[in-house]
Amino acid sequence: MADSPTTTREAVLATAQRMLAHGLVEGTSGNISGRLPDGLVCVTPSSVAYDTMTLDDLVVVDLDGAVVEGTRSPTTEQDLHLATLRRYPELGAVIHSHAVYATMFALAHEPIPAVIEEVVVYLGGDVPCCEYKGTGTAALGDEVADRLADRGAALLANHGLVTCGASPDKALHNAALAERTAKIVWGARAMGATIHPLPDEVGTDMAGVYRYLRDNP
Numbered sequence: 001m002a003d004s005p006t007t008t009r010e011a012v013l014a015t016a017q018r019m020l021a022h023g024l025v026e027g028t029s030g031n032i033s034g035r036l037p038d039g040l041v042c043v044t045p046s047s048v049a050y051d052t053m054t055l056d057d058l059v060v061v062d063l064d065g066a067v068v069e070g071t072r073s074p075t076t077e078q079d080l081h082l083a084t085l086r087r088y089p090e091l092g093a094v095i096h097s098h099a100v101y102a103t104m105f106a107l108a109h110e111p112i113p114a115v116i117e118e119v120v121v122y123l124g125g126d127v128p129c130c131e132y133k134g135t136g137t138a139a140l141g142d143e144v145a146d147r148l149a150d151r152g153a154a155l156l157a158n159h160g161l162v163t164c165g166a167s168p169d170k171a172l173h174n175a176a177l178a179e180r181t182a183k184i185v186w187g188a189r190a191m192g193a194t195i196h197p198l199p200d201e202v203g204t205d206m207a208g209v210y211r212y213l214r215d216n217p
């Protein structure tokens with residue numbers, strides 16, 4: 001977790017702009033949260049373009065979503081961030097993006113399979129798909145928090161991707177990894193290839209590494 005309110009806010013803003021540069025979102029879609037040292041949460045605002053966003057545009061809310069600081073409205077999708085951060089104190093950041101290849105799996109309501117070792121290490125295993133719930137609802141927040149109990153990423157049915165980590169930087173790494181894996185699996189299937197699973201023991205052992213890294217950031 002970042003060590004001061006300023007560094008956390010700067011990390012949220014820098015990560016938002018990198019998310020745009022990586023092509024994980026377009027325009028004003030997607031959103032990022034970062035837990036501040038005092039337990040409050042810095043979130044990106046609703047309807048502000050990332051390329052012109054400044055630190056003053058960010059909003060600070062409490063874990064129940066009440067605005068504590070800032071003149072903008074917080075992201076309308078803040079429930080999925082706050083439900084996750086309320087439930088898992090070891091996590092420091094959540095990112096929601098509309099990554100294209102991951103969203104293809106989200107349309108199919110199909111997990112992104114953990115067929116590459118680093119997916120198990122950084123994401124904990126297959127990237128599961130949440131049951132469909134309305135965008136911005138508390139029900140979606142609860143569903144996302146359920147899925148992120150032992151995972152660094154989950155798909156939002158018919159919508160996009162959500163990832164978590166100790167910091168905005170790590171949550172972005174997880175978003176890029178989930179998207180890259182979705183693209184690789186999609187490409188392998190397009191080749192007509194048989195996709196072989198990892199050996200069971202690799203999945204089990206590396207899921208233990210994920211748990212350790214998540215609990216000891």
Ligand SMILES: [Zn+2]
Pocket residue numbers: 029030077096097098159160
């Ligand atoms: Zn969205």
